[in-house]
Amino acid sequence: MKALLALEDGRTFKCRSFTGSGEAQGEVVFNTGMSGYQEVLTDPSYRGQMVTMTYPLIGNYGINDEDVESNRIQVAAFLLRQYQPYPSNFTSLRSLADYLQSQGVLGVHDFDTRALTRHIRSKGAMRAMISTRDLDPESLAAKARAIPSMAGSDLVTGVTTDRPYRWVDGKVEAVTENEWQQPKIWRHRGDKHCVVAFDYGIKYNILRCLEGLGCEVFVVPASTTADEVKAMNPDGVFLSNGPGDPEPLKYAVKNIQPLIGYKPLFGICLGNQLLGLALGGKTYKMKFGHRGINQPVKYLPTGAIEITSQNHGFSVDFDSLPKGEAMVTHINLNDNTVEGIRHNKLPVFSVQYHPEASPGPHDAHYLFKEFVGLMK
Incomplete structure (x- = not known):
């Protein structure tokens, strides 16, 4: 499903949702770990943020019930280069997509996460919107600018x-x-x-x-x-x-x-x-x-x-x-x-x-x- 990521400065990235229709908002940040995406998803420190994984292949070892850091998914959305839909691990109980869908969290992939990461490193972390419904760049960027700043907010x-x-x-x-x-x-x-x-x-x-x-x-x-x-x-x-x-x-x-x-x-x-x-x-x-x-x-x-x-x-x-x-x-x-x-x-x-x-x-x-x- 087609989706669009729009940053508050107007930069946009065409992507695709692997969790179905939806919208998400928050501050876009990046994580440089090659593994541990389940712990990242459930870490309460990521509340209010949309996390980009810099490692390109995510989802390959699925989801289990042990490797969680809280009682729910905490990230606002999950941004990947390439989602792996067929997990291979003896502890896996479900796919990453199933896990995100079960809690209504949007997951997108099939875009240049390296370009997004370089942009954030240059310009700084910023507010953003992702949508499968509103694919107009100007409209979505305006919505991103209307999101309350993380600075000054009690999360x-x-x-x-x-x-x-x-x-x-x-x-x-x-x-x-x-x-x-x-x-x-x-x-x-x-x-x-x-x-x-x-x-x-x-x-x-x-x-x-x-x-x-x-x-x-x-x-x-x-x-x-x-x-x-x-x-x-x-x-x-x-x-x-x-x-x-x-x-x-x-x-x-x-x-x-x-x-x-x-x-x-x-x-x-x-x-x-x-x-x-x-x-x-x-x-x-x-x-x-x-x-x-x-x-x-x-x-x-x-x-x-x-x-x-x-x-x-x-x-x-x-x-x-x-x-x-x-x-x-x-x-x-x-x-x-x-x-x-x-x-x-x-x-x-x-x-x-x-x-x-x-x-x-x-x-x-x-x-x-x-x-x-x-x-x-």
């Missing part, structure tokens, strides 16, 4: 959990109202470290990593207050990844600030940006962001190089961090942007990249062990 409210839950044996376990009101009922079952994790769009593999290191994990909504966290008396606090601009999340920053120094605190991705704001720093929107499983990062204290998995379009401003209170621990070797920060005196640290990978290299898994070590 976390659309992905955070409505109610607290436990993560037990690799699955979500509901928490009753009585348990939520009386934390002593549920916490410290056995000798596990209790971690309260703020859900700004948390990936399941983060929870898997924490549980795998012997932690009892309790996930709470993004709006949970510092007093509610302290009432649970956890051993550590975790700030999760999530979508969009951290600046509008004033409530999150307000809740994080009283927890700095309370107990060991660890943040990832959006959690890194929110910690930077809570420490008094600033953030900014990057030109086209970092998205892929091959990003080189330098750990400044030792000079060690890590190959990392990343997905973010905003960054902490290096010069805005308060001198003498916080230090930059990691930088991106492609553009020298901040990839990690740490408090100089308190057990508080965070990284911009994803040490839980999924997909991606495991170079940075040591950070979870460091967090657990601080709770002992």
Whole structure:
């Protein structure tokens, strides 16, 4: 089925839908990973974005029920060079097209994704519309320009959990109202470290990593207050990844600030940006962001190089961090942007990249062990 992709600057790409009729809107970004499209689709950090995969052949290993990072597809649309309709993998239960169609997500292919990627790298990530119904370039570009900008928008409210839950044996376990009101009922079952994790769009593999290191994990909504966290008396606090601009999340920053120094605190991705704001720093929107499983990062204290998995379009401003209170621990070797920060005196640290990978290299898994070590 014929489709048209129109960017806000008027650039258009003729393409074809492999999921049927439909329209989609959002910010167009690109991911440089050669694999892991199922994890990309279900990563809440992609909320509000249409993802272009730079690897040309997608769909070849199908979809299974294990390799998901949330309970639904999060991307606004999926843009490919060539869709592979016949998956070949012993774990595959359905095709990529069937998976997208089951949740009403538009998938398009048969166009020059390399040209689109080069355009974004030159001009920056931008708003766009895809349609199988409106194939008029001027009309579709006008619709793209009318889409609200990601900068200044709170996208976390659309992905955070409505109610607290436990993560037990690799699955979500509901928490009753009585348990939520009386934390002593549920916490410290056995000798596990209790971690309260703020859900700004948390990936399941983060929870898997924490549980795998012997932690009892309790996930709470993004709006949970510092007093509610302290009432649970956890051993550590975790700030999760999530979508969009951290600046509008004033409530999150307000809740994080009283927890700095309370107990060991660890943040990832959006959690890194929110910690930077809570420490008094600033953030900014990057030109086209970092998205892929091959990003080189330098750990400044030792000079060690890590190959990392990343997905973010905003960054902490290096010069805005308060001198003498916080230090930059990691930088991106492609553009020298901040990839990690740490408090100089308190057990508080965070990284911009994803040490839980999924997909991606495991170079940075040591950070979870460091967090657990601080709770002992």
